[in-house]
Amino acid sequence: MGTPVTGPADPYAPVRTRRYAGLLVLAAVLGVPLSAIAFGFLALVSELQSLTYKELPQALGFQETPSWWPVPLLGVAGLLVGLTVRHLPGRGGHRPADGLVSTGPPPAAALPGIALAALASLGAGAVLGPEAPLIALGGGLAVWAAGRVKRDLAPDARALVGASGSFAAVSALLGSPLLGAFLLMEVAGLAGPMLGVVLVPGLLAAGVGALIFTGLGSWTGLGTYSLTLGEVPPAAAPGLAAFGWALVLGVAAAFAGAGIRRLSLALQERVERRTVVATAAMGLAVGALALVYSETSGRDGSEVLYSGEHELGHLLAGSASYSVGALVLLIVCKSFAYCASLSCFRGGPVFPAMFVGAVAGIALSHLPGLLLTEGFAMGIGAMCVAMLRLPMTSVLLATLLLGKEGLTVMPLVIVSVVVSYVVTLRLTPAPVDPARPEVA
Numbered sequence: 133m134g135t136p137v138t139g140p141a142d143p144y145a146p147v148r149t150r151r152y153a154g155l156l157v158l159a160a161v162l163g164v165p166l167s168a169i170a171f172g173f174l175a176l177v178s179e180l181q182s183l184t185y186k187e188l189p190q191a192l193g194f195q196e197t198p199s200w201w202p203v204p205l206l207g208v209a210g211l212l213v214g215l216t217v218r219h220l221p222g223r224g225g226h227r228p229a230d231g232l233v234s235t236g237p238p239p240a241a242a243l244p245g246i247a248l249a250a251l252a253s254l255g256a257g258a259v260l261g262p263e264a265p266l267i268a269l270g271g272g273l274a275v276w277a278a279g280r281v282k283r284d285l286a287p288d289a290r291a292l293v294g295a296s297g298s299f300a301a302v303s304a305l306l307g308s309p310l311l312g313a314f315l316l317m318e319v320a321g322l323a324g325p326m327l328g329v330v331l332v333p334g335l336l337a338a339g340v341g342a343l344i345f346t347g348l349g350s351w352t353g354l355g356t357y358s359l360t361l362g363e364v365p366p367a368a369a370p371g372l373a374a375f376g377w378a379l380v381l382g383v384a385a386a387f388a389g390a391g392i393r394r395l396s397l398a399l400q401e402r403v404e405r406r407t408v409v410a411t412a413a414m415g416l417a418v419g420a421l422a423l424v425y426s427e428t429s430g431r432d433g434s435e436v437l438y439s440g441e442h443e444l445g446h447l448l449a450g451s452a453s454y455s456v457g458a459l460v461l462l463i464v465c466k467s468f469a470y471c472a473s474l475s476c477f478r479g480g481p482v483f484p485a486m487f488v489g490a491v492a493g494i495a496l497s498h499l500p501g502l503l504l505t506e507g508f509a510m511g512i513g514a515m516c517v518a519m520l521r522l523p524m525t526s527v528l529l530a531t532l533l534l535g536k537e538g539l540t541v542m543p544l545v546i547v548s549v550v551v552s553y554v555v556t557l558r559l560t561p562a563p564v565d566p567a568r569p570e571v572a
Contacts, residue, residue: 180255210415224249260479270301303341373501382551389518440487489515
């Protein structure tokens with residue numbers, strides 16, 4: 133008598149359990165305080181930036197912030213971040229030069245160091261975004277809170293709660309809860325039935341979080357700190373020349389991203405030998421790049437600092453006021469400041485990649501065959517995927533941001549993202565398999 137044939141196990145069985153329903157309720161409940169904490173974190177970063185670059189210089193008797201001001205300020209910030217990384221548990225969170233990686237929620241003991249390193253970095257103008265610290269803080273706080281409610285939380289439930297906390301923390305940051313969900317799904321590499329199992333509580337927490345962000349923004353008058361643009365110039369139906377530019381932008385972004393990533397990793401290796409002193413030195417370098425840009429171009433050096441998400445709308449609306457030389461200088465200074473920040477400060481790599489790509493697209497739009505909105509969108513998508521290696525998120529970031537014009541340029545963005553993604557992977561050395569013997 134043969135062995136009976138059994139069908140595959142039901143991958144959706146966990147969804148039908150009372151335990152999963154309880155986790156959904158827990159995700160929704162935790163979404164409220166976690167999104168409020170994320171909103172408070174972003175508000176604190178904004179206040180620190182205003183304090184360090186506006187109020188403090190005025191209190192010291194300066195009528196305007198001196199162009200050299202970022203140099204000592206970022207040197208001090210580097211010293212604070214270096215001390216935090218060296219002496220507090222968790223080393224200030226994940227290293228941004230490694231990209232957005234899924235390492236699971238951090239332990240509760242690491243959360244103060246993550247928050248302090250991120251606040252010192254972002255508040256002083258390091259060229260990084262808040263998304264990575266928010267993901268870590270949201271996931272870590274969610275697991276800590278769930279552990280207080282249920283001591284014997286299973287590992288899979290702990291991972292699901294942590295993911296939901298991260299979803300809630302970044303729910304409104306990228307302009308849409310859906311964008312944050314795609315970002316976290318691609319980072320975690322979720323696929324198949326497991327995608328739905330994890331995605332449902334995450335989306336629920338993100339939806340609740342977005343509502344809290346909107347309510348707090350309206351109640352406090354501070355806004356939602358979401359990624360938004362103002363009026364977007366109209367885009368024409370894609371033509372042959374535009375598709376040619378999509379290929380050019382894709383290849384160029386892949387090489388630029390590879391250069392930024394390799395330089396930042398090389399600097400990171402050297403920084404970690406003498407963390408405190410080297411981080412302070414990198415801070416001085418970022419400030420010096422802002423000074424060089426300001427003195428050379430006559431524009432505000434703050435364009436080189438920060439993550440750049442709040443400047444994207446001003447950049448697009450005021451693109452006519454930039455000469456090609458100023459745009460090229462901005463790309464160079466911002467890219468090197470990005471490398472230095474990635475090597476030692478704490479934050480996320482998403483928004484600076486968007487900014488560098490947007491400036492490159494605007495600069496190339498001065499050439500025949502490429503319109504402003506097309507270059508802006510393709511530059512963002514191609515540079516994001518070169519730095520993050522998240523193709524779906526990169527397409528959505530570059531198109532949803534533009535509203536209805538994003539639908540027009542989406543085919544061009546897809547081509548530039550795919551080209552950049554493939555070339556980036558070709559430029560990336562294959563990982564060494566320790567089990568494979570070396571050939572003499």
